[in-house]
Each structure stands twice: as structure tokens, then as C-alpha cells.
Amino acid sequence: MVVLYSRELGKITAIAKGSLRPQSRQALAIDEASHIACELVDGRSGAIMTSAQSMHALSSAKQHPTSWAAVQVFLQAIDLLVFEAQPDEPLWRSLIEILDELDAASSQGVLAVYRSGQQKLLHALGYGQHSILQQSVQWVRTSLDEQFETLAQRRLSSIDLFYDVAAMSSS
DSSP: OEEEEETTTEEEEEEOTTTTSTTOSHHHHTOTTOEEEEEEEEETTEEEEEEEEEEEOOHHHHHSHHHHHHHHHHHHHHHHHSOBTOOOHHHHHHHHHHHHHHHHOOTTTHHHHHHHHHHHHHHHTTOSOOOOOOOOOOOSOOHHHHHHHHHHTSOOHHHHHHHHHHHHHHO
16 A cells, blocks of 8 residues: 555555565665656556656665655654545645655754745645744644644644654764
């Protein structure tokens, strides 16, 4: 089972048949947080992914623990805050932009991209005004983190992971 966030379909869950086989070509493409092109067909129990090709794998972000931890925050937020099968073009564009910025960010710039991304995502979700970001150089929880958790109605483990990884990377 894979959770996909699509421009045309919104968030959907699909079955990636055969992706666990050692010779599977599709397994490489469906790596976490990869931007993929895939085909879906209707099955008895839901959508079935019949093929997948990677378009952008966020390889730079995956090599830097702090960037990757920030990516996880946004993925968990989308998973918890977005309803199934409800496409949203502004939200799609915001998510792609945030992930691309995190992939391109230097280790010193991850915090600024993270904070900016939080504001962009909240704005795309319809919460709050998109305002000029006050540059924070501290790796501490802020009201933006709390707002994400309030919307999700639970503590987001990925936010804790982000700050833990940042603390370990800076020491």
C-alpha cells in the first residue's frame, strides 16, 4: 500500500502490486517523497498502481538528515490534514515548491526554508495569512509548530524528529 498525493486526484491510497519483488522496476520509483509519474487502474479493493517512473527523487534532501527530517514534517502534515480524494491545485503547488526548496537548501538554510514552508502550507490549507517570515535562527519549537499540531489534533512526531536531528547535526 502506498499513499500518493496527486494534482488530479488529491490524496489516495493505492496498491503497488509486485513492488516488493527484488526485480521490481517500480520499487525504485516509489521511494518515500519521490515525485513520480504513475498509472492507476481501478481494482476490486481500490486503486492499483501498474507502473511508476521517478521524476524527482529529492536525492539531496535524502543525503542531509536535517533536510530529510523537515521533509518528513510536511509529509506527515499532508497525510494527517488532507482528506482522501479531494484535489487542491494551490496545495499541490505549495507542497512541490516546499519539497524542491528543501532539496536545494544548504544545511545552514534548512531552518529558514522549514519556517517559510510551514507558512506556505498553512496558507494553502486556508489557515492564517501568508506574511513576511521573521527570520528565526533558533532551533526551537514555535507557534507554527503548535498550529500544525492543533490542526492535526495530535502531536506530530516528525516535528520532534526534526529538532532532534537538528540538535545532533549542530553539535
